[in-house]
Amino acid sequence: MKKLLIALLFSFVSTSAFAGGHSPCGVTDGSIKILANEFTTYRIFMDEVKSCAGEGADFSVTHSVDHNKLQVAALSANPAEFSAKLVTNGSITTLMNDNLIRPLDDLVAKYGSALQDNQKIVIDGKIYAIAFMANAQHLWYRESILNDLGIAVPSTYEEVIAAAEKIKASGKMANPYAGAFKSGWNVAQEFVNMYLGHGGEFFKAGSAEVSINNDKGVAALNMMKRLTEVSNPDFLTQDTNAVKEEWESGNVALMHVWNSGAASLLDDEGDQMIKADTRLANSPSVGGGSVPATTLWWDGFGIATNTSDENAEASFRALLGAATSTEMANANPNATIWLIDGYSPGDTAGPVVDAANRGAAPYPSLPYMSLLHGALSTEIVEFLQGNESAEKALADVEAAYVAKATEQGFL
Amino acid sequence: MPHKTFFWFFFPSGLAMLLFIGLPIISSFFQSLHIEPEQILMEVEKCDPFGCKTETKVDIEATSKLQEEQPLGRFNGLGTYGDRNHLAFDQIKEAWNNSASMSDFIDIILNLPFYKALLFTLTFCFAVTPPVVVLGFIVALSINTLTKSLKGPTIFGVILPMIVTPLIGSLVLFWMIDAKGILGATIQYLFDDPNLSLKSSSQLTWITLIIYGIWHNTPFAFVVFYAALQTVPQDPIEAAIIDGASRYERVRHIVIPHLYPVATFIILICLMDNFRVLEPIIGFAAEGVAQSLSWMIYNDLRSENKMLFGSAGATSMLTIIGVAFLLTPVLIRTWREFRTER
Numbered sequence: 001m002k003k004l005l006i007a008l009l010f011s012f013v014s015t016s017a018f019a020g021g022h023s024p025c026g027v028t029d030g031s032i033k034i035l036a037n038e039f040t041t042y043r044i045f046m047d048e049v050k051s052c053a054g055e056g057a058d059f060s061v062t063h064s065v066d067h068n069k070l071q072v073a074a075l076s077a078n079p080a081e082f083s084a085k086l087v088t089n090g091s092i093t094t095l096m097n098d099n100l101i102r103p104l105d106d107l108v109a110k111y112g113s114a115l116q117d118n119q120k121i122v123i124d125g126k127i128y129a130i131a132f133m134a135n136a137q138h139l140w141y142r143e144s145i146l147n148d149l150g151i152a153v154p155s156t157y158e159e160v161i162a163a164a165e166k167i168k169a170s171g172k173m174a175n176p177y178a179g180a181f182k183s184g185w186n187v188a189q190e191f192v193n194m195y196l197g198h199g200g201e202f203f204k205a206g207s208a209e210v211s212i213n214n215d216k217g218v219a220a221l222n223m224m225k226r227l228t229e230v231s232n233p234d235f236l237t238q239d240t241n242a243v244k245e246e247w248e249s250g251n252v253a254l255m256h257v258w259n260s261g262a263a264s265l266l267d268d269e270g271d272q273m274i275k276a277d278t279r280l281a282n283s284p285s286v287g288g289g290s291v292p293a294t295t296l297w298w299d300g301f302g303i304a305t306n307t308s309d310e311n312a313e314a315s316f317r318a319l320l321g322a323a324t325s326t327e328m329a330n331a332n333p334n335a336t337i338w339l340i341d342g343y344s345p346g347d348t349a350g351p352v353v354d355a356a357n358r359g360a361a362p363y364p365s366l367p368y369m370s371l372l373h374g375a376l377s378t379e380i381v382e383f384l385q386g387n388e389s390a391e392k393a394l395a396d397v398e399a400a401y402v403a404k405a406t407e408q409g410f411l
Numbered sequence: 412m413p414h415k416t417f418f419w420f421f422f423p424s425g426l427a428m429l430l431f432i433g434l435p436i437i438s439s440f441f442q443s444l445h446i447e448p449e450q451i452l453m454e455v456e457k458c459d460p461f462g463c464k465t466e467t468k469v470d471i472e473a474t475s476k477l478q479e480e481q482p483l484g485r486f487n488g489l490g491t492y493g494d495r496n497h498l499a500f501d502q503i504k505e506a507w508n509n510s511a512s513m514s515d516f517i518d519i520i521l522n523l524p525f526y527k528a529l530l531f532t533l534t535f536c537f538a539v540t541p542p543v544v545v546l547g548f549i550v551a552l553s554i555n556t557l558t559k560s561l562k563g564p565t566i567f568g569v570i571l572p573m574i575v576t577p578l579i580g581s582l583v584l585f586w587m588i589d590a591k592g593i594l595g596a597t598i599q600y601l602f603d604d605p606n607l608s609l610k611s612s613s614q615l616t617w618i619t620l621i622i623y624g625i626w627h628n629t630p631f632a633f634v635v636f637y638a639a640l641q642t643v644p645q646d647p648i649e650a651a652i653i654d655g656a657s658r659y660e661r662v663r664h665i666v667i668p669h670l671y672p673v674a675t676f677i678i679l680i681c682l683m684d685n686f687r688v689l690e691p692i693i694g695f696a697a698e699g700v701a702q703s704l705s706w707m708i709y710n711d712l713r714s715e716n717k718m719l720f721g722s723a724g725a726t727s728m729l730t731i732i733g734v735a736f737l738l739t740p741v742l743i744r745t746w747r748e749f750r751t752e753r
Contacts, residue, residue: 069713076718089459094716097450099471123468124455131460174605183699206467208452233608234590237696249591298460339460362461367450367469370716378710381699385613388522396522399502403495407722409449409485 024111025321028056030314034301035074036086038063039241040263041133041336042299045086048328052321057314065239068094068185068370075100080306084315087129087302090363090370092121097367101128101302107316114324116341121300131300132323133336135260136360137193138283138294138351142253142274145172153279157197157223157286157293160254164230167253177227178243178255181235181384188376189295193256194220196361197286197293208368208410210401213394219287221383221390228384236381250274256283256294262348263335282354292355295363298339368410375400436731443491443724445484447717448477484721491725496707498729499523525726528702529733534617535703536685536737539624543681544674546625547632552662554633555640566637573630581694584623613700620701623691628684632677639673640666672748679741686734704730 032053036042046061053059062082064070068091074081076098087095095101103126108115112130121129139160141153146163149170154160160177167176180186195202200216203209228235232246244261246252248270265278283292301319303312322328326342333346363369375397383393405411412420451473457466493500506519520526554565572580587594588609599607609615643666651661689705692698698706704726711723 066713072716072718073713093468096471097469098717099475118460120458122456122458122463124457134460182696184696187699232590233606234610236699237585237589237610296461356461362459365457365459366467367452370714374714374716378699378702382613385611385700387613392522399495400524404719404722406494407446407491407719408717409447410452 022111024317024324025052026054026056027052027314027317028054030308030310031058031083032060032311032315032318033082034061034084034086034315034319035067035071035082036061036063037067038065039258039260040267041260041332042086044263044328044332044335045132045322048322048325049318052325053314053318057318059318065241067091071095072098072100075304075306078306079308080304082304083307083311084301084303084319086299088135088297088299088363089365090297090373092129092300092302093365093367094370095302096123096128100305102305102312103128104130104303104316107303107313107320111317111320112324114341115320116339119300119323119339121298129300129302130320130323131298131339133260133299133338134352135258135297135299135336136283136294136352136355137189137256137258138292138355139281140247140255140257140261140265141279141281142277143279144277145176145253148172153281154254155282155284157194157227157284160284161226161230164254168230173251173253175230175232175251176253177230178232178238178246178252178257179227179235180238180240180243180257181224181228181231182239182242183236183381184239184377185373186239187236187380187384188373190224190256191220191376191380192363192373193293193295194223194286196295197289197291199289199291202364202369202372203366208366208405210372210398210405212372213391213398216287217394218390221380221393223286224380225384225386225390236384247278248274259348259352260336262346263332266334266348280348280351282351282358283360285358290358292358292360294355294360296352296356296360297363299336368405368408371404371408371410372397372401375404436727439724439727441724442483442720443728444486444488444721445481446487446491446721447484447719448474448481449485450474451477487721491721492729495523496722497525497725499525524702524707525704525729528704528707531617531701532686532688532703532705532733535621535624535688536682538621539628539685540678540681542625543628543632544677546629547677548636548670548674550629550633551636551640552666554637569633570630572626573628573634575627577627577690578694580627581623581691584619584626585695588619610696616695616697616700620688620691620695620697623695624685624688627691628681632681635673635677636670639670643669672745675741675745675748679738679745682737682741683734686737687730704733 036046042063050059071085071091072094075085075095085095105127108120108127115130119131120127121131139154145167146153149166151163151166154163164177167173179190181190195212195217198216198220200212200220202212204211232238238246240257243255243257244265247255247265250271266275283294285291286293301323303316324340326340329338329340329343333344334348337345337349337352379396379400380393382388383390402411451470452467453470454465455468456463492498495502502523503520506516510516510519521530550569554562554569557565586592589595590599590608595609598609599605609619647665648661651665687705688703689709692701692703692706708723708726711719711726
């Protein structure tokens with residue numbers, strides 16, 4: 001993986017196939033309706049998609065932080081509500097489970113000459129999605145605050161807590177740490193990070209049987225609890241966007257959020273003092289492990305099965321145009337790590353490359369992972385509020401997962 | 412009214428009720444007896460920017476064949492009703508056998524999703540409805556005494572909480588009670604506790620939701636009471652004034668008895684409305700600590716995976732049964748009143 005990512009980041013040699021040379025942009029007919037998550041990098045990407053689509057096509061995009069909850073219902077309808085969906089290695093499995101996105105081999109052959117091979121998400125020999133960026137959560141810190149108090153940049157979560165407590169004790173900030181702990185998808189994602197950081201496995205090998213109620217699970221939850229104690233008391237309602245707002249208001253000195261956050265945290269809006277003081281650091285490891293407690297993600301797009309071939313082609317062309325736009329990537333080098341040919345990474349790519357080098361796992365693409373994620377999203381909240389023991393919370397997660405997985409036919 | 416006339420009078424609405432209420436209930440019931448067909452898994456090679464590896468995937472062809480054979484899914488009987496996410500019979504039995512004390516047993520029960528949701532739903536219903544009726548009545552009485560020119564604008568102001576979409580209303584309050592919001596910061600200042608957060612403790616979140624519920628529902632009670640107040644006969648009131656009855660006595664002995672049936676109606680509607688509380692939970696991002704039965708249905712249908720129609724159907728059925736239980740006393744009372752009037 002190490003080699004792959006380095007190759008991907010620093011290769012300027014096009015690895016694209018030579019088949020097909022149709023230009024993707026300038027779509028003249030068809031309707032392009034896209035469902036996407038809401039954050040600045042996606043906005044940049046969508047602007048490019050729109051300009052690639054041109055005036056001829058009927059274009060609309062729906063940005064929503066609830067995209068994962070909308071996607072199955074919206075794409076199950078026939079014709080589907082959306083012709084395309086921006087997917088990640090987390091959300092693609094749900095769409096694959098229900099056959100809601102179509103193979104793209106024909107379209108890639110026709111238009112995809114500028115694609116790099118590692119942009120193609122190939123499942124069982126067929127291309128199901130086109131990736132355009134890589135992302136991971138990692139640590140961010142305020143340099144002047146750490147320097148003033150003589151704190152070294154933390155490289156483990158134990159050090160993060162020690163640093164946060166020191167900042168708190170100095171009276172500079174009441175709640176120096178922030179992470180996306182909003183009950184729901186976010187808090188479950190924090191657990192996934194922390195559990196993988198402790199070297200945990202979610203399922204018994206080769207089966208859908210869950211096994212998280214163990215020492216590693218308990219340690220992961222306890223670490224999350226300790227982090228919430230140095231966070232804003234409203235942590236259960238703060239998603240990534242809210243955490244970034246806290247950062248930009250100067251209330252936080254350490255946070256664990258997405259690399260793509262650089263697009264809004266390091267732009268020209270907001271308090272420039274804070275921006276100048278914002279530094280990126282590698283994702284910390286935890287519990288004496290060597291693996292950083294984070295997951296690797298790719299973001300890409302898939303095309304709906306239940307949409308007409310005409311709309312599918314129009315949507316594919318517009319999205320592909322952006323997913324191969326070297327100009328967009330190089331005009332916004334710090335917005336994320338683009339997987340696009342000819343992109344020279346900006347100075348914010350380091351932590352993601354580091355995470356990959358130190359062996360961070362990609363978010364598990366298992367068909368039943370989203371069920372476990374869903375069970376985690378509500379069942380660990382009571383523990384974080386101090387109303388329940390860690391073992392009890394994990395037993396509840398397992399029981400809730402088993403009930404849902406049975407009903408869905410996985411167990 | 413002759414039976415025949417009544418039949419034709421009632422027929423259109425009866426038909427609409429059958430089509431739009433009866434049939435969906437029957438369909439939900441059937442769906443609740445089924446679960447998804449078995450998912451057939453296969454090992455395939457997956458390649459992405461982080462490399463290639465062999466991973467598990469759903470065998471779409473085989474699974475969709477099963478789906479076509481059984482479009483409703485596998486028949487599960489009442490199995491879904493008894494599983495852990497609903498009535499949880501096995502878990503209750505186990506808890507009964509293994510728990511040391513009654514409070515231990517109750518703790519285990521209230522930790523099960525359905526009972527946790529039921530507890531919140533009932534608490535919400537019974538904490539919101541009485542204040543709504545009382546407040547609605549008081550507001551209606553006060554506005555009734557205003558001069559004509561003031562009445563219009565005041566009524567508009569009072570019914571505003573009802574006009575605001577519940578989700579928007581709860582979002583507005585959500586940001587106001589944020590630790591940095593005007594209400595949240597004031598409360599922190601008043602209690603001199605910088606870590607006080609209405610959003611992080613279960614009890615405070617419940618109280619916030621209940622206060623929101625009262626705020627949102629009072630205008631409804633007010634509107635109905637206000638309309639009813641216009642029908643209070645003036646003769647007995649004038650007679651009472653001549654007899655020297657105070658304002659309180661007039662309200663207590665003439666107005667309240669007159670409004671009794673209206674109050675029953677308001678209680679009925681409020682209980683029904685509040686039993687299906689959902690929007691404030693979403694608006695206040697409170698799903699971690701306060702789950703209602705409706706929220707369970709919503710979560711089954713809008714989770715990050717396949718929609719669990721069976722589970723949602725089962726919860727819907729249980730909700731309907733719950734509403735029926737809740738309304739029975741009120742309905743019996745109305746029925747008795749109706750009989751005595753005849």
